[in-house]
Amino acid sequence: MQRRHELSDIEWEFVRPLLPVSLRARKRLDDRTVLNGIVWKFRALGRPLAFTVTDGTTNDCTQSTAVMDAIRVPRPGPGRPRIRPDHVLGDKGYSSRAIHARLRQRGVGHTIPERTDQIRNRLRRGCRGGRPPVFDKQLHEQRNVVERCFNRLKQRRGIATRYDKTAGSYPAAVALASLLMWARR
Template identity: 35%
Template structure:
């Protein structure tokens, strides 16, 4: 095993989910190709610059695109989460947050005219303009141990509060046996960007407790209304101190240079790069 490649344990978890062709000419070994994908995501190099030990770069790139469209990495991540949930290893004190990723000039060359399918808006390929130029925002929900549960890609200028509800609805941890996937956290922890009456009402209707600090302007507005302003929302400072877990999760994800800077033109490819990185975070924590 070389640097940035999958360990034997990680490959054993991923190998059963790799699709295999029943007919056709002999192809490059699956583990060799997947190691090339992992190397590319970890280092952020161009597909053409892949070392020769991973086989033809076009083969690695084509299979990566095929796996992205088939949702191979997403299913691998869900299976890993299902095993952890069955073992009682998931801490359902869910934390949500976002981080901005700068888009490289190679990613900005897209025409932005794709169709709209799946969880991510492909019309703009999750590229938007902000103070940093063309950027993508990764919205992430992680468990209490800092492992990704769900992610959502949006343009960089999209506000966090708009994506809070869709992000929580992306949490679907399958059961190993019978039963529907689990989608409801025990509690949600977030920063002031998610402090809104609509989001708090949504959590209350689903029976989810929350620890979200109230904005100063919201406090002034409530105080100005007197007794008609209602009671202040519940806030646990001890739980709020654990909010740094989501930031540590982002730091580990951005240890992959192909994620810290976006080089992929399409949102599908970039999301497919974040999924195996999240899978590796899970695989190394169990």
């Protein structure tokens, strides 16, 4: 009988090939029991495509290039994975010339609102201020899916409070939580 917050058989079959093989003579603990303990520790739908982990004082927008480069979406059947999203939705924190230029260079559509200081500076410059970037308000309203994904990740206490302090264990916890979010869909 499967208890709440335990891996189902389908999830276990999804995760089992990703586990390392023990090269020592010592017998390992039951991997499924260990993972059930980790899942219970996190307890908690959005589906993250990529993430980076930084210290708490780093601005999110500085990592946009690293996250965009980390995206790999497998294609059904043979072929290379997709590395370029169709469209990016962002909040005002991602409204910079560098991010807009990078997305345009890669041919990625984007809907990111302008900050009020950018609007004010553009209007102050008059005709030399350029055109405002295209902004689709209805499309931007779909950004709540991104926020809900963050909230689902943060429902897992170990991720929200960052119990795992090392540079290796915290990204592993986020990756496992993301993997489980994908598997439960």
